[in-house]
Amino acid sequence: MSRSRIRLITFDLDDTLWPCLPAIQAAEQVLHGWLRDKAPRLAEAHDIESMRAHRRTVMESMPEIAHDLGLVRHRSLIQLLESFDYPADLADAAVSLFLEHRSRVEPYPDALPVLRALAPDYRLVSLTNGNADVEVTSLRGIFAHNLTAAGIGAAKPDPAMFRRALELTGCDTDECLHLGDDPWTDVEAARAFGIPAIWVNRTGRDWPETLEPPSLTVTHLYELTAWLKDGRTGDDDGI
Template sequence: MDKLPTERAFRLLTIDLDDTLWPCAPTIERAEAVLYAWLERTAPRLTEVYDQEAMRRHRRVLMMSWPEIAHDLTAVRRHSLRGLLSAYGYDVALADAAVALFLEHRNRVIPYADVLPALQALGAEYPLVSVTNGNAEVARTPLRGLFGRSLTAADVGARKPAPNLFLGALQWGRVPPERALHLGDDPYRDVEAARRLGMAAVWINRGDTPWPHELKPPAGEVADLGQLRCWLEDRRRAL
């Protein structure tokens, strides 16, 4: 286990979003289905050639060929749609309406049952910052108002495991890394990336998956945020 500062010393909690606070895949699938149905009505020449998977491949190729925007998933989707719409004789301005529709539904997340009460309790004790590689906008989700700051990869210019998101949160909170605790579902992009900076990290393992054998164990492992509160309480009692 990682060596931790005393629990009372944590002065900031950073928290991942997708697959930590809500399931990501079904949210994206619903949003893409709505967008594709809109494209079928609005740009049928395009959808006659490109199904949803082909459009995903187009975005992946764009990310590889245009790495300077690869961290900004909204920009990638917009540029991809502009290129496809233009190729099939449509006004590229339709891409803006398409992206707006996608984001409307992308933000209709359904948090796990433990999340809302846990964040309300944690927020009463710690400043909370959300950090995400994705393009969810917390202020447009059911978790609006629960974070002091919300940062995306697009905001800071890089995706985890790059340190930019964590550094942005630490700067906002005006705390050194050893006084911050990160919570996330990904062993590499969350736990390992945070502790490379000297932060403590707890693995939110909702799927009961094994920890990667090549990484040293995290400071803590919990199945949900309710267990995290217990983990913090255990640290408090151990003082």
């Protein structure tokens, strides 16, 4: 792939542009505290881990909605609320509260400056299986499009989000580059669809032995801008 042909760069969000776990843990703590007030019998019977286990059973029993984590949480809460004789419509407020706090992410220090530097020269599109809302974070306004598994109807590694990003921007696979932290749902999924991919490995993880190694790995996004600049100044060996 010629770096000089790249017009579209797609980015995963969780653990690529911001750490995911702190926001989820905080949101689940807030939600459980809310349930202790609104549905105390439920909150006493179920801690955060057992509620997580219940969501897994919902995903297994309803695979048609498993890609939509917000809907899975909503269905799980309805079942739990009803089992303790609480009104099901409490689930609406509970999920809204969770999503509000789920989106209180803290992007990595390199994310905003690099994205701002790339935006004049590339179409930028976010692709996520998660349910954080980019437009209420400090990265708002950066991306031309923000695609989610819930909105598309399929989660990576399904190619639907990659396909939609190409459709929305009028780009071909050889004009696109994807970055993400997950070896399977980001790197391998993009490669299988014909899109070159860069592995964002911020934490020094080992690459899975069962997968072909990535063509390029970066530990922060400044390495991406350096790599792109090299390609535009004649040192273009592709990936």
